[in-house]
Amino acid sequence: MGIASLHPSYALNPKRIERGLGRANYRQMAVPSHLNNSQERTMGFYNDIILPRLCDLAMRNKQLLPFRERVIGAAEGRVLEIGVGSGRNLPFYRAPVREVMALEPAPRLIMMARRASRATSMPISFIEASAEAIPLDQHSVDTIVTTLTLCSIPHADVALADMRRVLRPGGKLLFVEHGLAPDEAVRWWQHRLTPVWRRFSGGCHLNRPIRSLIEGAGFSIDRIETGYIPGPKPMTFMYEGNARPK
Ligand SMILES: C[S@@+](CC[C@H](N)C(=O)[O-])C[C@H]1O[C@@H](n2cnc3c(N)ncnc32)[C@H](O)[C@@H]1O
Numbered sequence: 723m724g725i726a727s728l729h730p731s732y733a734l735n736p737k738r739i740e741r742g743l744g745r746a747n748y749r750q751m752a753v754p755s756h757l758n759n760s761q762e763r764t765m766g767f768y769n770d771i772i773l774p775r776l777c778d779l780a781m782r783n784k785q786l787l788p789f790r791e792r793v794i795g796a797a798e799g800r801v802l803e804i805g806v807g808s809g810r811n812l813p814f815y816r817a818p819v820r821e822v823m824a825l826e827p828a829p830r831l832i833m834m835a836r837r838a839s840r841a842t843s844m845p846i847s848f849i850e851a852s853a854e855a856i857p858l859d860q861h862s863v864d865t866i867v868t869t870l871t872l873c874s875i876p877h878a879d880v881a882l883a884d885m886r887r888v889l890r891p892g893g894k895l896l897f898v899e900h901g902l903a904p905d906e907a908v909r910w911w912q913h914r915l916t917p918v919w920r921r922f923s924g925g926c927h928l929n930r931p932i933r934s935l936i937e938g939a940g941f942s943i944d945r946i947e948t949g950y951i952p953g954p955k956p957m958t959f960m961y962e963g964n965a966r967p968k
Pocket of ligand 1: 826828
């Protein structure tokens with residue numbers, strides 16, 4: 723689940739770190755241009771106010787806690803977290819993590835994550851940007867974390883290629899994502915539900931083939947575990963693992 727229809731018009735500009743894009747720019751990108759003023763206001767309100775709260779609510783799901791603990795527990799060094807959302811992973815970071823750079827395009831989610839970051843002594847900085855154009859140097863991070871984010875990034879292939887660019891050789895991509903299920907009947911529903919589902923869920927695709935997306939971006943997978951968690955099957959087929967740049 724994520725923020726709808728963001729498009730990567732971000733340049734690799736260090737000034738966007740911390741200061742980031744203004745809210746007005748974010749809204750322009752998040753609201754389609756063909757809408758009239760009142761539709762635009764309604765959608766802007768939904769995207770800016772309702773969606774971040776829904777995202778936070780969904781991400782409080784207790785079933786996700788063991789995934790978060792395992793994935794974050796494998797992070798080390800200088801970490802880039804992609805789509806930090808309301809910061810549900812932040813309490814789990816420990817040494818050997820040195821610092822966390824939390825990338826997130828939605829200003830309101832950054833506000834929530836900032837609040838969550840106050841409960842930890844880990845150095846955390848925020849980058850208001852899209853994962854499709856990460857404003858960091860090549861090979862500058864040791865670990866990248868993505869949890870339940872690849873489903874909503876509009877161009878997940880572009881984002882993964884940029885993650886590969888900023889990850890140092892031998893660095894780790896740690897992921898837990900939901901995505902395309904192996905069962906034909908479940909896939910049928912995933913393909914049919916996605917066009918409607920993504921409109922209300924911040925661009926979330928139920929049918930992303932997570933493994934092949936990661937491999938297709940030039941990573942080799944060291945470990946992957948898959949399976950359903952309790953809940954409606956089209957939404958709950960999980961992929962957890964780690965990968966390295968090839
Ligand atoms: C379901 S939430 C998951 C939040 C968080 N990763 C967690 O596990 O709690 C999906 C996140 O993806 C983010 N997102 C959407 N498009 C993005 C993009 N282009 N680049 C980075 N993050 C994006 C959303 O803003 C949202 O925070």
